Amino acid sequence: MHQREDRTGEGRSALRRWGPLALVLAIVAGVTAVAFTGGDDGADGGGGGSAASTATTAPIELPEGVVTWSMAQADDLDVEFPDTCDEETGRIAIPFFFRTECFADVEENGGATAPGVTADSIKVVAWLPAEDDPVRSLLLERIGFEASNEELKEVYEGFVEIFQRHYQTYGREVELEFIEATGTIFDSAAARADAVRADEEMGAFAVLGGPVIGSAWTDELHARGIVCIACPGISGGEPTVFTLPPSNNQIRSHMANYVSRKLAGKPAEFAGEELQDDERVFGHLALGLSEGDQERAEEFEQRLADVDVDLAEQVIYPLDPSRAAELATSGIASMQAAGVTSVLVQADPILLPAFTQEATKQQWFPEWVLAAPPFVDTTAFARTFDQEQWAHAFGLSYFPPPVDPEVNPPIQLYEWFYGSPPPVEGTIPLLLLYPQVTLFFTGLEYAGPDLTAETFRDGLFVMPPTPRAVTQPQVNYGEELGEEGIYAGIEDMVEVWWDSEGEGPDEAGDEGRGVYRYVDGARRSSAEDWTDEVRVFDADGAVTAVEDLPEDEVPPDYPSPADD
Incomplete structure (x- = not known):
């Protein structure tokens, strides 16, 4: 019997249980570390071939000992599969659209193949923010993150139990421990000391999550060879650092x-009246946020120039709220002086209100074109921007739309297994944790019995892309891109516009006025998929939330373990 106490309360508002998956992926992998300060995969292309590669361009092969259902069927192999395998479909028997195919059992797993790994166990350490960290109120609580660390622990443990029960771990059990940050997310010394403790005192093979700003935590773990899932991205993080949001290069x-x-060479039709023609x-x-940001801005400019798009002005500003008015005044003035009609936005949600207010003060109403900026493409923050300006906002986001809890995949999976909803208020904490656990257990399956940081990397690199979906971004690691493999997961995006x-x-x-709408039913696109069709500010087919799953995303039905 898999029952857990329902601590959510009878009076919980259903609205508070809504929340986009990729929003929390941004929190986990770094509010600024990926989109603003790092996470580059070091390559130059936007797509690539089908063979994964490392920095040495050597093809990655499936690690030894890994036998999938499709391999066994194709080669008529005499292997056994766990009792959690649905032998009619060859996939794991859970009601989860993103489930993997089945992996065969092994007789021997190699024992202690890496630090933190024995014949029976894998030590995993999950990072938790300090309870008194101001980021909880500054950013997370604004978007519905109100869970205590005890509640977060219970959710982590709940999902680990689900995937431990159903996914192939080659005879090992995940031993989950927790490390609570000893400083704020801005305290790099504390973050580095915490990483040392995760290794030397806790013996981690892998960690889940980390401080959302800065690289000290990730740098230290990487130097120690510890697999880091959904940690703030760093350049040169191979073979251990895997982020979830797209890299700067992918964006x-x-x-x-x-x-x-879609836009270049055409009138600024979505700007204010004076600029529309x-x-x-x-x-x-x-x-x-760092010296490297100027280089990244130059790379952004060059990538646009490669497709014959010129930038008339670039404004790169520091995160200094005390200078918000000053920065906004000079920035908007320089944009206007350069004749800009359309602003490509990679700004932050804290200072952006000042820029939009200043634009209205100067009676300048350009198009605001979102370049996948974290949090800027959330309704909670967008309502804080000058609404006269944001009525002209549209562009790209890697966040999918909110999903009704009655069909939200992780909520439904949790409730199927335990017979009750997750023990947190709202979906944001839940969705913060679930992708980390899912990715880690998927990596274990593809890594095989000889578990090391390298085989884990190889496993994720040969893992097929997750299915293209409306409720969740497509995740794909290791697709060949220039000369280096990709360690950033999300590779598709959705087009949005602000309905004021x-x-x-x-x-x-x-509840309030102003919401993001997702074009074409929130259909997601790869970088190569974008066409010249423009459908922003067209309510036809644009949605604000997913209330019913697309037919091809409805998971199969299996008996609930909670009924046993």
Whole structure:
């Protein structure tokens, strides 16, 4: 019997249980570390061939000892599969659209194949923020993150139990421990000390999550050879650091194709009246947190130039709220002086209100074109921007739309297994944790019995891309890109626009005016998929939330373990 106490309360608002999956992926992998300060995969392309590669371009093969259902059927292999395998489909028997195919059992798993690994166990350490960290109120609580660390622990443990029971781990059990941050997310010394403790005192083979700003935690874990799932991205993190949001390079590829195919050479039809008839002139507004940000801005400019799109102005500003008015005044003035009609936005949600207010003060109403900036593409923060300006906002997001809890995949999986909802208020904490656990257990399956950091990397690199879906981004590691493998997971995006008259709940469940709408039923696209068709500010087919699963995303039905 898999029962857990229902601590959610009878009176919980259903609206508070809504929340987009990729929103929390951004929190986990780094609010700024990926989109603003790092996470580059070091390559130059936007797509690639089908063979995964490392920095040495050597093809990655399936690790030794791994036998999938499809391999066994194709080669008529005499192997046994766990009793959690649905032998009619060859996939794991759980009601989860993103489940993997079955993996065969092995007689021997190699024993202690790596630090933190024995014949019977794998030590995994999950990172938790300090309870008094101001980021909880500054960012997370704004979007409905109200769970205590005890609740987060219970959710982690719940999902680990689900996947331990059903996924192939080659005779080992995951031993989950927790490390609570000893400093704020801005305290790099504390983050580095915590990483040392995860290794030397806790003996981790892998860690889940980490501080959302800065690289000290990830740098230290990487130097120690510890697998890091959903940690803030760093350049040169192979073979151990796997982020979930797209890398800067992937975002550049999306934006280059999106802007060149849909927008360039055409009138700024979505700007204010005075600019609507002008041919688009592009500017770039971006947060700069490190010296490398100027280089990344230059790379962004060059990627656009490669597709014949020029930037008339770039404004790279520091995260300094005390100078918000000053930065906004000079930034907006320079954009106007350069004749910009369309601003490519890679800004942050804390200072962006000042820029939008200043634009209205200067009576300048450009198009605001989102370049997948974390949190800016959430309704909770977008309502804080000047609404006269944001009525002209559209572009790309890697966040999928909110999903009704009655069909939300992780919620339904949890409730199927335990017979009750997850023990947290709202879906944001739940969705923060679930992708980490899912990715780790999938990596274990593909890594095989000889578990090391390298075989884990190889496993994720040969793992097929997750299915293209509306409720969840497509995740794909290791697709060949230049000369280096990709360690950033999400590779598709969705087109959005701001409906300033629309009404509904934000990510924290608060009703209000102004919502993001997702074009074409929130259909997601790869970088190469963008066409010249423009459908923003067209309500036909644009959704604010997913209330019913697309037919091809409805999972199969299996008996609930909670009924045993």
